[in-house]
Amino acid sequence: MRVANLNGRATIVTDAGLIDVERASNGAFTHDVDRLISCIDDLAAWFETTSPSVTESLRPQEVLRDPHLGPVVTTPSQIFAIGVNYRAHAAEMGLTPPVTPMVFTKFASALAGANAIIPVPSSSTDWEAELVVVVGKRGRHIPVETALSYVAGYCVGQDFSDRDLQLRGTPAQFSLGKSHKNFAPVGPWITTRDEIADPNDLRVTCDVNGHRFQDSTTGDMVFSVPELIAYLSSICELQPGDLIFTGSPHGVGQGQHPPVFLKSGDLIETAISGLGSIRNVAYDK
Ligand code: ZN
Numbered sequence: 484m485r486v487a488n489l490n491g492r493a494t495i496v497t498d499a500g501l502i503d504v505e506r507a508s509n510g511a512f513t514h515d516v517d518r519l520i521s522c523i524d525d526l527a528a529w530f531e532t533t534s535p536s537v538t539e540s541l542r543p544q545e546v547l548r549d550p551h552l553g554p555v556v557t558t559p560s561q562i563f564a565i566g567v568n569y570r571a572h573a574a575e576m577g578l579t580p581p582v583t584p585m586v587f588t589k590f591a592s593a594l595a596g597a598n599a600i601i602p603v604p605s606s607s608t609d610w611e612a613e614l615v616v617v618v619g620k621r622g623r624h625i626p627v628e629t630a631l632s633y634v635a636g637y638c639v640g641q642d643f644s645d646r647d648l649q650l651r652g653t654p655a656q657f658s659l660g661k662s663h664k665n666f667a668p669v670g671p672w673i674t675t676r677d678e679i680a681d682p683n684d685l686r687v688t689c690d691v692n693g694h695r696f697q698d699s700t701t702g703d704m705v706f707s708v709p710e711l712i713a714y715l716s717s718i719c720e721l722q723p724g725d726l727i728f729t730g731s732p733h734g735v736g737q738g739q740h741p742p743v744f745l746k747s748g749d750l751i752e753t754a755i756s757g758l759g760s761i762r763n764v765a766y767d768k
Contacts, residue, residue: 484527485759486636487546487672488516488553488596495530496546496672500537507535517558521723523619523635527675547598547671547762554594555617555638555673560722562589562667563715564613564642566657568730569703575738580705584714587657589642589667589728597639597670597761601751604663607646608745608765611731612689612697612753614682615640615669616708618725625716630709633721636673637682639761641689641753642728643667646737646744669726671759679757682708686756687732692749696739699732701755 485496486504492514495502504526505514512526513519519526546552566585567573573580595601601608619635642661649660661667679685683704689697706714711727736743745751747767754760 484530484675484678485543485672486516486519486523486526486555486675487670488555488557489546489549490551491553493519496543497537498543501539501541502535503538507538517556517724520556520617520619520635523673523675527677543759547760552596552598552671554596554669556724556726557594559591559724559726561719561725562591562728563726564589564661564728565706565711565730568705569699569732570705571699571703571733572731572735572738573705575733575735584706584711586715587661590658590662593662593665593667595665595668597668599665599668599763601643601665601668601745601763601765602663603745603747603765603767605645605647606744609644609646609736610689610691610696610745610751611642611644611735612687613640613642613731614685614687614701614729614755616682616712616727616729617673618721618727619723621720621722622716623720625713625721627709627713630712631676631682633712634676635723636675637679637758638669638673639671639753639755639758640667640669640728641751641761641763642731667728668761668763670761674758685758688754689734690752691745696736697732697734699734701729703732704730
């Protein structure tokens with residue numbers, strides 16, 4: 484099942500069209516995407532058993548053009564992001580893969596819909612295509628073995644990064660450098676975890692102006708999705724709706740020779756197999 488945030492309302496996206504969750508369920512399920520997350524398994528079961536009728540004829544490929552497409556959640560209690568979590572990305576940055584996950588946050592005010600326009604705040608604004616995990620259940624000290632049962636679903640994300648700000652000073656400013664306006668587009672919808680057999684077997688691509696800069700697989704992660712959930716929950720209590728940006732594969736702008744950064748008018752297209760794609764245009768702020 485795919486659940487988008489359209490016009491501020493939780494909306495199931497099917498190949499035949501859209502289903503407004505609250506209206507189709509006669510109020511049994513909320514229109515509020517944030518509150519819906521903790522009962523997304525019940526929603527999936529209801530969807531399977533009742534096969535509700537389409538309430539709007541918009542097709543999945545048209546959803547991404549809808550100007551009212553919002554982020555898959557809007558008020559997560561925590562947004563985690565993982566740095567240097569792909570082996571080939573570590574190599575292109577001249578870094579050794581970390582022995583424990585390198586964690587920072589993207590502040591929630593940076594969240595944006597999948598087709599958001601991205602203000603470019605500096606001449607060192609970069610892209611990072613990322614698998615984003617949407618947490619479905621509260622949990623502490625979650626074992627690796629059961630970690631995926633705490634996942635509501637997955638979506639495509641971009642960890643846009645202002646490299647100058649990110650790396651300014653000692654220690655560096657990762658969280659600020661990745662939290663400018665619209666620096667965290669996520670979507671186009673949540674794909675529930677039952678549709679993704681292995682989150683560490685997904686192809687991730689990122690094209691800028693039609694040129695493919697990133698083409699990798701989540702199998703290159705240093706720490707797998709279950710390992711990240713176990714590690715983060717050993718310190719922070721995870722909450723429904725929390726997001727985990729799981730790191731970027733190689734092929735970021737800073738890894739090019741010479742480096743390539745975003746400028747006004749650039750089109751950034753990010754896709755993950757099974758999850759769809761997001762599409763962002765950069766512009767001068
Ligand atoms: Zn990142």
